[in-house]
Amino acid sequence: MTALIIIGVIILIIIVVKGNKKPTRQEAIYTNLKIRQKSEKEIHDELVQNLVKNIKIAVTTSNGTSSYNDDSIIDVTDQTYNINSNNHLKKYSSGVPYWSHRYVYSYSELNSTSDEQEKFYCIFKINFLNGTYFDLEGNMNYAFILLFDLLNEYDDHKSISKLESQLKILGEFYPKTKSYCISFLIDKMELGGYSDDVLRLRTEDRFSYQNYNSDYDYDYWRLGSKYKSKLNLSEEQVILLNKINYPSNNFCSIEFCCLEVLKLYVDVIQELKSKYKSDGTTIEKEFLFIADVIARKHFRYRNGSQNYKYCIESTTNEFYSIIFKYCENAVREFYGHKRKLNTDIYHTNEEAKTEVESKITLKVSELLSTLISKIIHPDEATEIELNSQTTSRWKLKFEELTTNYKINPKEFVESIIELGKLNKKNPSIENIFFEASKFIAKHDKVSSLTLYIHYLHHDIKSVTFDNKQLTKTIQKGLFKTNEQIQDFEQIVNEFISDKNLDKALKAVVKVYEVKRKKIQLDRTTIKEVQAQHSGTVELLNEYLRDDFEDENDTIQNQEINSEEIMIEIIQKNDESHQSPFLPKLSLNQIQISILELFYKNNFSILQSEIEEFAKSKGVFKNQVIESVNETCYEVLDDVLIEEEDDYYSIIPEYFQKISTK
Structure with a gap:
């Protein structure tokens, strides 16, 4: 009886304490959801069982001579009790570079930091992955950057267990990230079809993924709340966008692109609602109907069971995420961005797939075909960033310039130079000018x-x-005389040496200037001299040959036929032929060439392009990839070139490790 009285008093204290605390929005939503799913008796029984199981009572004998004290007991008093979960954090000897608090939305925000901050982050990440955790001294931006970094790496390695382990540790040692770690992890699991893991995670941490951090408001961190003012969103649109996690990819890290995706998404949802309304239904009813089919037919959950309810909720949210991906892909295509998000639906049940396609994806595709015209073209800063992400994107504009060429070479050159400025961050920028030089040679x-x-x-x-x-092969007529060839060869040779662009460009104009010089020749005298000094003439011919040579370069030209000339510039400087990679790797020329190809394509290349490259070198695609990975494994202790869908990719940090530059 005494025990029941004690339990009743504790319940009363808890109710009074909780009654004075205003619940967060997420707590209210979660509580309402649970109330709908459980009867009052079930709630009461569960509460009593948890209290009995978790409450510890200090027992003292009647004479007070002995007692049992448990340090884990926390008395309900008006005093605070701090629990230190970060007692294993290590102090960074040089001091953590200060980084003023800001809301971090993607890994790319590291690009706006100082060299000191970026250097510390690299050290912080390496130590984190090796089991050493630094005290960030309140600079939590580093922890949130690491969160997005780990999410990006998951998109490459696809190991959900590895990601879960990493985010669990991150949330444990840096608690302000914990709710976001769990939220993002649940999203990744839902998109990957790990429904059982989602259920397990939500059961284990059903309160911890809510907002319990005062420093990082959960709703503020969502898309709708962040862009409410900038996009002039209504409350309904804010709630709609808050269903979507901030997309942690390079494309949406460009804010201009992200905003256009958000505007398109809002318009698509609005039009989709109108379509459903005209059919005598609502978006909520349709999504619920499809989610029910998936829960019963794909997962075989019993209607009304706990798994069924969780599946309905998570699947409905997934529909919004899929629509958002379709919108993002539409904007990517409109902006000439090569890589697309995977929108495949993992449900294997035919009925479930049919319902999703007929009632969601087909309708969304139809809407996008008309709404995409509302998208604003990128500004200059956005063009530069997009070109750095997709290194072959310049070809779209280049094709437009060559197709619409109006026999105005000056205008063409100016357009190519402007295109070059928009590709100043593109490692393949030189190819623009090389292809343009070949095209305009005919004109x-x-x-x-x-x-x-x-x-x-x-x-x-x-x-x-x-x-x-x-x-x-230079087009017929580009050089009419050997003198013109030699003049241009000399310009190229001097430019390679002094790298003076303005000087070289001014000199190019003079290549085709007519050099007039009147000479009166006595042919009879010439023939007599030739007969007397034939040996001398041969020696002069040797000196006056078309080739050019100095201490740095040898330039040779050769007439292939009446229409083609071959010019070859051979540098004597041995340094130009040295490998840009670690000498101990002993990479051969094919391996070096393929690594340089990765660099020029922003470390991601289509498998078909690699196969074409391998054929040109007389080797097999898999053979050259495996040889590079095997050669570099001892240095990296990991695979350098990884296969991802239709692409091969290299982690930039790995490339830097094997590079000498």
Whole structure:
């Protein structure tokens, strides 16, 4: 009886204490959901069982001579009791670089930090992955950057257990990230079809993924709340966008792109609601109907069971995420961004797949075909960022310029130079000028040579000086005389040495200037001299040959036929032929070439392009990939080139480890 009285008093204290605390929005939603799912008797029985199981009572004998004290007991008093869960954090010897508090939405925000902050983050991450956890001294931005970094890496390794382990540790040692770690983990699990893991995680941490951090408001961190003012959103639109996690990918890290995706998504949902309304239904009813089919037919959950209810809730949220992906892919395509998000539906049941396709994806695709015209074209800053992410994106604009060429070489050159400015962060920028030089050669000689000098200018500044020849076969008529060839060869040679772009461009114009010089020749006298000094003439011919050579370069030209000339510039400097990678790797030329190909394509290349490259070198695709991975494994202790869908990719940090530059 005494025990029951004690329990009753404790319940009363808890009710009074909780009654004075205003619940968060997430707590209220969660509580309402649970109330709907359980009867009052079930709630009462569960509460009593938890109290009996968890409450510990200090027992003292009647004479007070002995007692049992448990340090884990926390008395309900008006005093605070601090629980230190971070007692294993290690102090960073040099001191953590200060980073003022801000809301971090993607890994790319590390790009706006100082060199000192970026350097510390790299040290922080490496130590975290190796089991050493630094005290961040309140600079929690580093922990949130790491959260997005780990999420990005998951998209490559696809191991949900590895991600769960990493985020669990991150949330344990840096508690302010915990609710977000769990929220993002649940989203990844739902998208990957790990429904049982989602149920387990929500059961284990059903309160911890709510907002319990005063420093990081959960709703503020959502898309709708963040962009409410900027996009002039209604309360309904804010709630709609808050269903979507901030997309942690490179494309949406560009805010301009993200905003256009959000606007398109809001418009699509609005139009979808109108379509459903015209059919005599609502979006909520349709989503609930499809979710019910998936829960019963795909997962075989019993209607009304706990698993069934969780599946209905998570699947409904997944529909919004899928629609958002379709919108993002539409904007990516409109902006010429090569890579697309995976929108495949993992449900294997045919009826479930049919319902999703007919009632959601097909309707969304139809709407996107008309609404995409409302998208705003990228501004200059966005173009630069997009070109750095998709290194072949320039080809779209280049094709437009060549297709619409109006026999105006000056305008064409200016357009190519402007295109180059928009690709200043693109490691393949030199290819723009090389292809432009080849194209305009048929129309204007000076423009062709001018663009070739621009090609050399960017090629010299790149990681590897490819030194492509002035087109392997120069179009007929580009050079009419050997003197013109030698003049241009001299310009190229001097430019490679002094790298003076303005000087080289001014010199190009003079290649085709007519050099007039009147000479009166006595042919009879010439023939007599030739007969007397035939040996001397041969020696002079040797000195006056078309080739050029100095201490740095040898330039040779050869007439292939009446229409083609080959120009070859051979650098004597041995340094230009040294491998840009660690000497101990002993990479051969094919391996070096394929690694340089990855660099120029932003570390991600289509498998078909690798296969084409391998064929050109007379090797098999898998053979060259495996040889590179095997050679680099001892240095990296990991695979360098990884396969991802239709692409091969390299982690930039791994590339830096094997590079000497």
